[in-house]
Amino acid sequence: MSTIKTKPAASLASKLMQGAATVVPLMIVALLILPVWQALVMVMDWPPAVLPSPKLVFEAMYSTRALLIGGMLTTGAAAATGLLAAIVVGTSLGLLFSQSARLRLALFPYMIFLQTVPIIAIAPLLIIWSGYQFRSVVIVTVIVALFPITNSVTTGLITLRKQWEDLFILYGASRYKKLLRLQIPNAIPYLVLGTKNSTGLAVIGAIVAEFFVGSGASYKGLGALMTKWQGAIKTPEVVAALFASTLLGLILFAAVELISRTLLRRWLDKD
Template sequence: MSTRRVSRWVVMNLLPPIVAAVALVVFWDLAVRVFDIKKFIAPSPAEIVKAMISDRADLLRACWLTGRAAVVGLCISILVGTSIGVLFAKSSIVRRGLYPYAIFLQTVPVVAFAPLLVLWIGYGVASVIAVTFVLSLFPIITNVTVGMLAVPKSYHELFGMYGATSWQRFWKLQFPFTVPHLITGIKVSAGLATIGAIVGEYFVGHGASGLGLGFMIRQAVDMNRTERLFAVVLLSTLLGVAMFSLTSLLAETVLKRWCRTD
């Protein structure tokens, strides 16, 4: 029975996207051949694979640098965002005064504030991490605030009847309610962290420490190497999926014991 369930899960969840991907590659290859599309406009899948193989050393190093910057920026945003979310939930005055600015920070286009961070911080990995941090901060703040405020009033009254301290009320009541919301925020921020790292690298690279995926995208455009551009974009997509999957699994594993059960 267990084997059947696993097989059914594979068929229902993995097979459709694999079939769709194969169909897309076949259609793409046929379109390039039939319509004689030029390489600089849309290279064939074979040319993209060839570029990935020939540039594999640079691509893997760039992927490592981008992933590292994304993870560091995401971790900082989780720590800072959780602290701010708790503060917003604890103080309605602070929330009403500062929450609009958090929304403003989220609505500013990343391509607008990234150059400013470069001017303020300088070229290098610090600027990339700063862009990643700013872009992935808001979902953490929002979800933690919502989770903290979602605790029913009757639960607070019950804890008050038993003389619970503020710390006990937070650790035993509010935080367990917040965990599912925090996990959701981490999932959203994981994808944004990858985007932030790539955008930051597009403007600043990584200085003397190396070149990330964002800089390789810019380099491929400047050199008119479309097949390399597609290879970098594909690798960036895979990195984003990996970041989302790994952070989701880690968050749910680490924070699972705090989740409340209905």
């Protein structure tokens, strides 16, 4: 009984130590950057409109905290919705591509096309077609986040160990059983990796779309706030919104990590 209780405790302690080992270096780097930033402002004597001091940025964060929180919620909802839709669409396309090499060769170049076309070039068109609303931001987010997920899932479904494939052939497993019992479990770690790669892209896509949506409607996302504050030359507020965007990306990444470690632990845990 003592052995059974000790393992979870040891595992929890190990995870806490790993978390502390990750957070501490981040805090050290932040503490090193702040004095360098402040010294740069003082030495160069730049006006706040060009480069505000850390003090002005923190004051802007506090004075606009309600707007920043609301913007994070709005942008976060669009990024999370777009990421979830990209997971569904990307996984479906990966399953389709894995079943036919000809189909993969015919359609996969279009996925690369979506990845290579600058989103800032097609976002205005999508917004004209869809309107200045939340839906348009989600569509842009899906386009930006789709390729890494589709590519990762497709790779996981078609990249199999030869001995596993030979075993399924030996037992005469059908294509359906091979997909369900071998390919999908093998692709889950790839799906998680692709989703993690897409979290930052989802936030970027949402903010880029909000640059345009915010100019045509009363939209409260971080991208719209940045556009408004940039037009008013409120650089400290713009930098504060930039930090809020970074925090939003970290939160979304942490959420994906938490979900993958709880719901998909069976396929991810290598211990």
